[in-house]
Amino acid sequence: MIATAAANSPTPAPSKPVWRAALHSALQQIDKSSITAVTATATLSGLVCLDAQDEPLRPAILYGDRRAAVQLPAIEATAQYQQSPFRAYSGDFLPQLHYLRDYEPAHFQNAKLLLDATGYLNYLLTGQPTLDRYTTLTCYGDPSGQFPHLGRIVEPGAIIGPALDCAQAPVFSVSYDSAAAYLGSSLLEPGDALDISGTVTSFGVLTNRQIIDPQRRVFPIPYGDRWLLRGSTAMSGGVLEWARQTLFDGTFAEFDQAVLSAPPGANGVTFLPFLAGARAPIWQPAATGTFHGLTAQTTRADLARAVYEGLCFSLQHIVETIEQLGATVNNTQLGGGLSRNALLNQMKADVTGKPVRPQLDTEVTTLGAASIAARALGWLPPGGSYCRPGAAITPHHSAYQPAFTRYKALLQKVL
Numbered sequence: 001m002i003a004t005a006a007a008n009s010p011t012p013a014p015s016k017p018v019w020r021a022a023l024h025s026a027l028q029q030i031d032k033s034s035i036t037a038v039t040a041t042a043t044l045s046g047l048v049c050l051d052a053q054d055e056p057l058r059p060a061i062l063y064g065d066r067r068a069a070v071q072l073p074a075i076e077a078t079a080q081y082q083q084s085p086f087r088a089y090s091g092d093f094l095p096q097l098h099y100l101r102d103y104e105p106a107h108f109q110n111a112k113l114l115l116d117a118t119g120y121l122n123y124l125l126t127g128q129p130t131l132d133r134y135t136t137l138t139c140y141g142d143p144s145g146q147f148p149h150l151g152r153i154v155e156p157g158a159i160i161g162p163a164l165d166c167a168q169a170p171v172f173s174v175s176y177d178s179a180a181a182y183l184g185s186s187l188l189e190p191g192d193a194l195d196i197s198g199t200v201t202s203f204g205v206l207t208n209r210q211i212i213d214p215q216r217r218v219f220p221i222p223y224g225d226r227w228l229l230r231g232s233t234a235m236s237g238g239v240l241e242w243a244r245q246t247l248f249d250g251t252f253a254e255f256d257q258a259v260l261s262a263p264p265g266a267n268g269v270t271f272l273p274f275l276a277g278a279r280a281p282i283w284q285p286a287a288t289g290t291f292h293g294l295t296a297q298t299t300r301a302d303l304a305r306a307v308y309e310g311l312c313f314s315l316q317h318i319v320e321t322i323e324q325l326g327a328t329v330n331n332t333q334l335g336g337g338l339s340r341n342a343l344l345n346q347m348k349a350d351v352t353g354k355p356v357r358p359q360l361d362t363e364v365t366t367l368g369a370a371s372i373a374a375r376a377l378g379w380l381p382p383g384g385s386y387c388r389p390g391a392a393i394t395p396h397h398s399a400y401q402p403a404f405t406r407y408k409a410l411l412q413k414v415l
Helices: 018-028 067-076 093-103 105-110 117-126 133-137 177-183 237-248 252-260 300-324 342-352 364-377 401-414
Strands: 002-004 038-042 048-050 113-115 130-132 152-154 159-162 170-172 193-197 201-207 219-223 226-232 270-272 290-292 332-335 356-358
Touching: 018 117, 038 117, 038 177, 038 364, 048 117, 067 093, 093 105, 113 117, 117 130, 117 159, 117 170, 130 133, 133 152, 133 177, 170 364, 177 193, 177 201, 177 219, 177 226, 177 364, 193 364, 201 219, 201 300, 226 300, 237 252, 237 300, 252 300, 252 342, 270 300, 270 401, 290 401, 300 342, 300 401, 332 342, 342 356
Parallel strands: 002 038, 038 170, 130 152, 193 332, 332 356
Antiparallel strands: 048 113, 159 170, 193 201, 201 226, 219 226, 270 290
16 A cells, blocks of 8 residues: 655656655565555646656646646536536646646657556556546546547556566555545445545545536535545645644644634634635635634634634535535544544534544545455455444534634635
């Protein structure tokens, strides 16, 4: 199991193959004779542009890079997009491909392969260029007709090929990070939901039917013979890290203590957590963060409480939108690094008014990817999962409704 991430350079000069070096370093620390199967997953999109010698022509364009937003109006005007239940966003693979073609034509013309981050890892492992099926969903169909540099499309659980540096163990396709977490998770009944919160928060709930939002605020993806209705933020954990460093310059324990010292509603302060634009249900890549309601009496504790509440309100906005479309959200499992934060977990239960269940192991992407491969190998039954939800956290009170109403009213004014 190999996962990776890297920072994007703002310049399109050739870059050092950092991901390749990290992958090879990880493999050198493993007893290859003990490997039965391999999976690799990375962040969504992350366009990698390779030349004829398999060297990167430019740094990868990562999910959080918003330069591809200039392509969105043209993409949204196409019939392909108009017939899709998805909303185009700057961090997706298709806008990145369009950006490379239109703004960096030399790199586009000199590319032998254009791969997403997960596809690049699989290519390093197998020598086989691929694009997983769930990434094509963000492209509103098969993009290979427009971009001949892409690999063959593979389904989750399919064998891509033998791992060249891992005793020829099979490499299974598992898709990008949040998709792998969903597809390998333990969602069983309609209304079961999963909140994956790390740098980004991704939320999805299991439904028996495909639910299409005419406004494309949230979107459905296949989940076996059922569906997930999904929405994602543009940043969550990154917002907390920014606030910790900028507002407090201290530890997260000190940050949490400040949150607890302010009342629900943050004494009238509202925070919009759009430090990297806004995804569901707003879809404004140019959106920016906002503190509103500051007075001479506002304290750092109020600001800290407002940051936590802003993240929870952003989640509740997705949940509310999903329920308005007729889906039911019952128990929500929590995974990802932020699910280790007990205070944030309790606030999510209080704001949504629903019990939440943190996973016993927060690494749901890793466990989800392992579950997909284990099902294919027959180690797990169909639908079986290594993901295990822990004890439920129940809502304490509903004191956040006035503040959430204030949050939505502010959205109407500034976006």
